[in-house]
Amino acid sequence: MTLLEFENLRVSLGDRPILRNVTLSVAAGEAVGLVGESGSGKSMTVRSVVRLLPEGAAVTGAVRFEGADIASLGAAGLRRMRSRDVAMVFQDPRAVVNPVRTVGDFLTEVLRDQGVNRADALRKAAGSLSEVGVDDASRRLAQRPYELSGGLLQRVVIAAALLTEPKLILADEPTTALDVTTQEEVVAILDEQRRRRSVALMFITHDLELAAAVCDRIAVMYAGEIVEILPADRLHTEARHPYTRALLGSRPGTVPPGQRLRTVPGVPQSALTAPPGCVFADRCPHAEDRCRDTRPAFRGSAACHLLEEVR
Numbered sequence: 001m002t003l004l005e006f007e008n009l010r011v012s013l014g015d016r017p018i019l020r021n022v023t024l025s026v027a028a029g030e031a032v033g034l035v036g037e038s039g040s041g042k043s044m045t046v047r048s049v050v051r052l053l054p055e056g057a058a059v060t061g062a063v064r065f066e067g068a069d070i071a072s073l074g075a076a077g078l079r080r081m082r083s084r085d086v087a088m089v090f091q092d093p094r095a096v097v098n099p100v101r102t103v104g105d106f107l108t109e110v111l112r113d114q115g116v117n118r119a120d121a122l123r124k125a126a127g128s129l130s131e132v133g134v135d136d137a138s139r140r141l142a143q144r145p146y147e148l149s150g151g152l153l154q155r156v157v158i159a160a161a162l163l164t165e166p167k168l169i170l171a172d173e174p175t176t177a178l179d180v181t182t183q184e185e186v187v188a189i190l191d192e193q194r195r196r197r198s199v200a201l202m203f204i205t206h207d208l209e210l211a212a213a214v215c216d217r218i219a220v221m222y223a224g225e226i227v228e229i230l231p232a233d234r235l236h237t238e239a240r241h242p243y244t245r246a247l248l249g250s251r252p253g254t255v256p257p258g259q260r261l262r263t264v265p266g267v268p269q270s271a272l273t274a275p276p277g278c279v280f281a282d283r284c285p286h287a288e289d290r291c292r293d294t295r296p297a298f299r300g301s302a303a304c305h306l307l308e309e310v311r
């Protein structure tokens with residue numbers, strides 16, 4: 001069953017396009033990874049789900065959650081969606097947790113708004129903390145954010161995200177601000193908990209391998225567009241779009257130690273500077289005239305004129 005659907009979503013700021021033709025669906029309980037270079041539109045795509053776009057953003061096309069166009073939600077519907085159905089986990093936990101209130105206040109806020117009494121809300125919060133691997137939950141509830149490490153605080157944010165039993169979690173590079181070992185632990189917990197509860201996930205990351213480990217499908221974004229969507233377990237064998245292949249070829253693990261890392265040649269485009277044809281044409285080693293002139297339609301799993309030729 002489809003939970004979330006983007007249909008020809010286009011977002012612009014003034015005359016500056018940010019997203020173009022974004023079409024993607026997420027089934028109930030499914031994890032979809034959004035990968036691509038900085039500025040490719042990953043954050044704007046997930047933010048459009050909860051209408052958290054920059055002021056003045058013009059939106060056409062549709063984003064539907066459980067069949068309802070989110071553009072038509074009134075204030076109450078939007079609040080309900082943000083506080084109950086859809087949870088968000090962002091890069092930096094310190095940016096979302098009120099620094100002067102306790103962890104307990106942060107965790108119980110939404111439940112209290114929903115009419116749960118304080119004792120029950122605290123009990124649920126402590127349970128949720130234990131589930132994400134935070135020991136000594138009652139002591140943690142009384143602490144303030146500065147007393148917790150970044151990794152611990154991100155677990156608190158994940159505990160909060162799970163507390164309202166959402167149908168969808170939007171995770172925007174949830175571990176980028178953490179050190180490598182903590183990153184692995186935090187992703188493992190998010191992954192385990194959302195699988196156990198069959199919560200759908202949109203997971204933004206620069207790390208293709210991580211996306212493949214955590215997600216069922218992967219959507220690759222470039223210059224405000226989705227250029228390829230494929231099952232995570234076939235990322236290595238079935239990636240067809242030259243950009244996806246270039247990303248796969250530039251992973252650190254693909255070169256022997258001591259050798260220079262490969263990069264995707266050229267400079268990333270934004271939706272504004274992208275050429276009229278294929279958004280990747282300027283950097284694509286296979287590009288022909290038609291690639292520069294005519295925008296390729298999505299065929300099967302990718303938007304590329306040369307799917308048959310490039311093997």
Ligand SMILES: Nc1ncnc2c1ncn2[C@@H]1O[C@H](COP(=O)(O)OP(=O)(O)OP(=O)(O)O)[C@@H](O)[C@H]1O
Nearest residue numbers: 013018037038039040041042043044045054270271
């Ligand atoms: N608040 C904003 N105001 C104006 N433009 C913005 C704003 N936020 C993002 N943009 C622009 O929108 C485009 C898409 O940005 P977005 O943050 O979605 O990219 P991203 O793929 O998530 O990048 P990153 O990996 O660096 O977070 C970029 O060109 C960016 O400059």
